[in-house]
Amino acid sequence: MRITVIGGTGLIGSRLVDVLERGGHAVVTAARATGVNSFTGEGLEAALDGAQTVVDVSNSSYTDVAGALEFFEASTLNLLTYGAAAGVRHHVALSVVGTTRLARAQGGYFIAKAAQERLIADSGHDYSLVHATQFFEFIRSITETATRGRVAHLADVLVQPMAADDVASAVADTALGEPVNGVVEFAGPEVFGLADLARRELRFRQDEREIVADPLGTYFGARLAERDLLPEAVATIRPTRLHEWQTRAAVPH
Template sequence: MRVTVIGGTGLIGTRVVRRLRAQGNDVVAAARGTGVNSYTGEGLEDALEGASTVVDVSNSSYTDAAAAQEFFYPSTLNLLTYGAAAGVRHHVALSVVGTDRLARAQGGYFIAKQQQESLLGSYGRPYSLVHATQFYEFVRTIAEQALRGRAYYLPDVRIQPMAADDVARVVADAALGDPTGRITEHAGPEVFGLRELAQLDLRYLQDDREVLPDPLGTYFGAHLGSDDLLPSATAHLASTTYHDWRTDPASNAAARRLLAE
């Protein structure tokens, strides 16, 4: 089976590519670094040639609404149109648990993600939409965006994060399965307060700075209710706990690389 992974050199993409190849599939890791740009269309025709499935785990580096929309909508439209021309039979996209709630909370990035999902659902091509909660690997990034002076100020919300390896597993499984035409939610096995988890992460890194409450704090621009980041009761739960992830040498190395970028 030939699969093209858009964003195939990123945090999730590299794991998806590795997993699919280990199962004997012919996989194209497509990214700007490999000469493929889903936003401009550069290299897409060649990257999708002969592919039965395209997996989109690409992401925008911008979190404001205008910039994120400028990336996600044209990129998804290109993947759908080029994919249709190439005979792609299944479009798999990775998105975020609670996108609709976060978009209503005026989170600019999530408005763009919701538009991406709407386009995917209305275009008429077979698709599967994987919703995942935040990754353990990004907990420190979330905290860093809320650093003021010597303390981190975070909103009082709950989070149910999961390991990037588990996200890649469910995305790869979706790519090898039949199109669902709907959203499937995935989350980690534990619920934390966001401040609690950020504090725990700092302690693992031997960082003694405090994490303090911020009632007006936002999550990538969205003002949240306490449970807006949590999945539904029907979500599929991964098995990797935060402790298991944090104490795994390979996971720690990957997290350090991410922080260094």
């Protein structure tokens, strides 16, 4: 199968390209680094030529509502338009578990992700939306953003995080299957309080900052209920646990 991966040089994209190529598929890695810009349309026609499936794992560098909306709306419309012209039969996009809930909580980034999903769902094209829980790889950056001095105030919510490798394999499985014309959810095998998760990761890295579960804390600007980041009971559970991921990540390559 010929598959174009938008955002193919990023955290998930690079892993996804590797999974698909090892499976014998012809993969076009589309990113600004390879001369393809989904936001402006530069290089898209050539990148999508002959592709049966397009997988969008690109991300906005802006988390405010205006910047994120501009990126996701323009990029998604370009992908749908150029994809239709190229005869793409399956449009796959990576998104976030609980997007609608998070958008209602006024998280600017999640408002933009919800808009992206609506554009795809309303396009008339066959599609699959992959909803994944938060990645282990982002724990430290989330903690950094919430740190003032030596104390990090994190939202008092539950999370069920995944390893980036598991996210990539979930997206690959979805891309290689038939379009579901809806949402498929994936999550990790363990549930943590966000503050406890951050504390475990920092202690593993011998970082002694104080972590506080703050009832008034926000998550990318959204004020959430305790279970808003958790998947539905029908979610597919991927295998990697926190300690396994930490141990694997600590081994030099």
